[in-house]
Amino acid sequence: MLDPASGSSDAVAAVSGVGSLAWLLLALPAFGATVLLLGGRRTDKWGHLLGCATVIASFAYGVALFFDTIGQTGERTSELHLFDWVPVNALNVEFGLRLDPLSLTFVLLITGVGSLIHIYSIGYMAHEAGRRKFFAYLNLFVAAMLLLVLGNGFVTLYFGWEGVGLASYLLIGWYQHKPEAASAAKKAFLMNRVGDLGLAIGIFILFKELGTTQYTEVFARVGELSAAEVTAVTLLLLLGACGKSGQFPLQAWLPDAMAGPTPVSALIHAATMVTAGVYLIARANPIYNASADGRLVVMIIGAVTLIIGCIIGCAYDDFKKVLAYSTVSQIGYMILAVGLGPVGYALGIMHLLTHGFFKAGLFLGAGSVMHGMNDEGNIRRMGGLWRKMPITFVTWTLGYLALIGFPFLSGYFSKDAIIAAAFSEPGWRGWVFGGAAALGAAITAFYMTRLLFLVFLGKPRWEDLKSEDGREYHPHESGLTMTVPMILLAVGSVGAGAFLSSGNTLANWLSPSLGALQEQHGVLDHTVVNFLVLGLSALGVLVAWLFFGRRPQPVERPQRVSFVVRAARNDLYGNALNEALFARPGTWLTRALVFVDNKGVDGLVNGSAALLGGSSGRLRRLQTGFVRSYALSMLLGAIFVLGALLMVRFS
Amino acid sequence: MTPTYYLLLSALLFSLGAVGVLVRRNAIVVFMCIELMLNAVNLSLVTFARINGGLGGQVMAFFVMVVAAAEVVVGLTIIMAIFKTRRSASVDDSNLLKY
Numbered sequence: 154m155l156d157p158a159s160g161s162s163d164a165v166a167a168v169s170g171v172g173s174l175a176w177l178l179l180a181l182p183a184f185g186a187t188v189l190l191l192g193g194r195r196t197d198k199w200g201h202l203l204g205c206a207t208v209i210a211s212f213a214y215g216v217a218l219f220f221d222t223i224g225q226t227g228e229r230t231s232e233l234h235l236f237d238w239v240p241v242n243a244l245n246v247e248f249g250l251r252l253d254p255l256s257l258t259f260v261l262l263i264t265g266v267g268s269l270i271h272i273y274s275i276g277y278m279a280h281e282a283g284r285r286k287f288f289a290y291l292n293l294f295v296a297a298m299l300l301l302v303l304g305n306g307f308v309t310l311y312f313g314w315e316g317v318g319l320a321s322y323l324l325i326g327w328y329q330h331k332p333e334a335a336s337a338a339k340k341a342f343l344m345n346r347v348g349d350l351g352l353a354i355g356i357f358i359l360f361k362e363l364g365t366t367q368y369t370e371v372f373a374r375v376g377e378l379s380a381a382e383v384t385a386v387t388l389l390l391l392l393g394a395c396g397k398s399g400q401f402p403l404q405a406w407l408p409d410a411m412a413g414p415t416p417v418s419a420l421i422h423a424a425t426m427v428t429a430g431v432y433l434i435a436r437a438n439p440i441y442n443a444s445a446d447g448r449l450v451v452m453i454i455g456a457v458t459l460i461i462g463c464i465i466g467c468a469y470d471d472f473k474k475v476l477a478y479s480t481v482s483q484i485g486y487m488i489l490a491v492g493l494g495p496v497g498y499a500l501g502i503m504h505l506l507t508h509g510f511f512k513a514g515l516f517l518g519a520g521s522v523m524h525g526m527n528d529e530g531n532i533r534r535m536g537g538l539w540r541k542m543p544i545t546f547v548t549w550t551l552g553y554l555a556l557i558g559f560p561f562l563s564g565y566f567s568k569d570a571i572i573a574a575a576f577s578e579p580g581w582r583g584w585v586f587g588g589a590a591a592l593g594a595a596i597t598a599f600y601m602t603r604l605l606f607l608v609f610l611g612k613p614r615w616e617d618l619k620s621e622d623g624r625e626y627h628p629h630e631s632g633l634t635m636t637v638p639m640i641l642l643a644v645g646s647v648g649a650g651a652f653l654s655s656g657n658t659l660a661n662w663l664s665p666s667l668g669a670l671q672e673q674h675g676v677l678d679h680t681v682v683n684f685l686v687l688g689l690s691a692l693g694v695l696v697a698w699l700f701f702g703r704r705p706q707p708v709e710r711p712q713r714v715s716f717v718v719r720a721a722r723n724d725l726y727g728n729a730l731n732e733a734l735f736a737r738p739g740t741w742l743t744r745a746l747v748f749v750d751n752k753g754v755d756g757l758v759n760g761s762a763a764l765l766g767g768s769s770g771r772l773r774r775l776q777t778g779f780v781r782s783y784a785l786s787m788l789l790g791a792i793f794v795l796g797a798l799l800m801v802r803f804s
Numbered sequence: 805m806t807p808t809y810y811l812l813l814s815a816l817l818f819s820l821g822a823v824g825v826l827v828r829r830n831a832i833v834v835f836m837c838i839e840l841m842l843n844a845v846n847l848s849l850v851t852f853a854r855i856n857g858g859l860g861g862q863v864m865a866f867f868v869m870v871v872a873a874a875e876v877v878v879g880l881t882i883i884m885a886i887f888k889t890r891r892s893a894s895v896d897d898s899n900l901l902k903y
Contacts, residue, residue, distance in 0.1 A: 781827075784826055
């Protein structure tokens with residue numbers, strides 16, 4: 154019998170050398186999670202160390218694998234067949250790992266940033282009773298995320314996709330005694346279900362039309378799909394990406410997810426898991442290349458999300474929620490980039506990497522501030538913290554500068570490249586998408602500068618205040634386990650962009666997975682865009698200084714505000730929109746169905762029973778118990794029979 | 805002799821018995837009316853036997869008498885039992901077996 158694996162390995166080389174142990178990448182964190190979850194309290198003393206060790210070991214192995222792959226020539230793509238997962242008649246799902254530049258890039262990001270955040274968590278979660286369990290969940294997340302990016306088919310991707318969803322749910326709901334954390338976890342899980350449904354149906358269509366779900370076979374045979382099928386698959390995969398990556402219209406769960414501990418926000422809801430949607434679209438690039446309509450929708454979703462993310466980010470007073478909306482908007486940039494097609498895939502991945510550094514750094518900085526401020530998250534109760542937390546201030550500011558695209562820091566290279574690529578689209582698309590992206594850059598500069606002024610600069614507003622539990626604020630710099638990861642991430646925020654973009658290093662490295670990075674020239678030239686974005690960002694910073702830097706800020710949030718601010722404080726009515734469009738019609742539908750069931754189906758059954766019962770009740774009255782009435786009916790019956798006989802006889 | 809008179813008498817007796825069963829309340833009287841109906845039937849059986857010149861109808865009349873005798877024994881016992889417990893021989897009083 155033909156081994157199904159051999160069919161797929163015709164196109165892709167089998168793994169040899171260092172890569173033959175690539176399953177260790179997944180197995181190490183999975184092993185850590187298993188030991189910590191099954192070991193119980195016995196592992197309390199050393200659980201966090203094991204949790205860090207497994208991820209760091211994975212990272213070390215990933216680096217070795219990376220250099221091994223760089224040493225190869227040609228396609229640099231190989232697959233490691235582990236076992237036949239679902240061999241059922243026509244459905245033959247193989248459990249294998251695909252080692253190519255794209256997946257290895259993600260492995261380095263996930264395990265690298267993951268290691269730093271694991272180390273940070275040792276300090277951040279030091280006072281938590283269940284720290285061991287926290288590390289177990291983090292390890293579980295890393296294992297699932299690695300499976301997501303390393304799997305060599307859509308089904309393995311889906312397995313990892315659900316795995317990270319589970320880990321995300323467990324970690325958002327970490328403070329389970331708080332109702333808002335519990336409901337945020339549920340909200341994240343449910344909204345992700347909506348996206349997962351799209352992803353699942355997309356995979357079903359691929360299987361129905363092509364009979365396989367392995368990447369190599371699907372991508373080789375995209376041409377066999379009709380145009381409508383390709384568009385349907387692209388839109389369904391996009392729905393999946395929207396759910397996981399917090400894109401419009403499923404963006405509302407991500408800010409609520411900030412109810413989880415800060416390292417979780419940094420790792421899962423900023424650097425890695427929420428970028429899975431970008432990974433999915435970049436990975437499925439042969440399908441997206443085949444559908445210009447699908448890519449246009451991707452671009453629209455990205456542009457809309459990046460704008461609404463920015464606008465809402467301006468209005469929130471919660472440190473982490475502002476960063477969360479910033480994440481939503483930055484992922485909007487990435488989605489926009491991958492929607493641009495061959496001119497943007499590599500740019501999207503590059504922004505994903507640099508964003509992974511600076512956003513994780515910004516979140517860890519926020520965590521450090523909150524750690525020193527009795528877990529206070531309201532930025533209006535902060536101010537002037539740079540004196541008290543110099544390391545946090547410097548690292549956070551470097552991340553901030555990287556995010557707003559300060560020249561020659563990471564964001565400058567990655568975000569401006571996306572904006573330039575958006576302007577390079579021909580015709581109205583160039584103006585619309587480029588304009589939206591450039592406007593987004595200005596608003597990004599505004600709300601991030603607002604954060605900087607309210608948290609670190611200005612007058613200390615916390616001196617006369619007490620936190621909710623009645624303690625006074627004594628802001629202090631965090632310990633080494635927390636500052637070292639922040640410093641390393643700040644270094645990444647500063648240098649990663651220049652390193653990755655100089656000579657198109659990243660684009661060339663990724664070209665076996667994503668195709669060569671193409672260039673096109675549309676409505677605006679790259680240099681013009683560069684200066685335009687710099688000018689707009691500077692304008693954003695200036696406006697923020699006018700509003701928040703010049704004069705002291707009130708501790709209470711101003712109530713008399715314009716319509717725009719009020720809308721932004723209400724998430725631009727994203728929750729209301731979801732509720733009105735989906736939740737309420739769903740409720741109505743279920744209520745109508747319950748009505749039909751109660752009154753219609755039950756009515757029919759109960760009605761016929763009641764009819765029989767009622768009529769028998771009436772008939773029963775004939776049994777009076779009076780012998781003479783029985784005699785009369787017998788007589789009448791006899792006369793009737795007799796009459797009938799006579800009529801038959803004589804008619 | 806004309807059999808018609810016998811048959812008319814039989815019909816008259818049967819009707820008397822039937823009306824008695826329907827209108828009288830005393831169980832003993834009802835019982836007697838039933839006997840009357842049985843004997844009206846006996847009379848017509850014998851009459852038809854005579855008309856046809858056979859013995860079948862007369863034998864049948866004897867059978868009816870035997871059955872009627874047995875029925876009287878059982879029926880009177882039941883009436884006695886009911887009278888003992890309820891101090892009443894009215895058929896309308898023993899109406900418990902109903903809806």
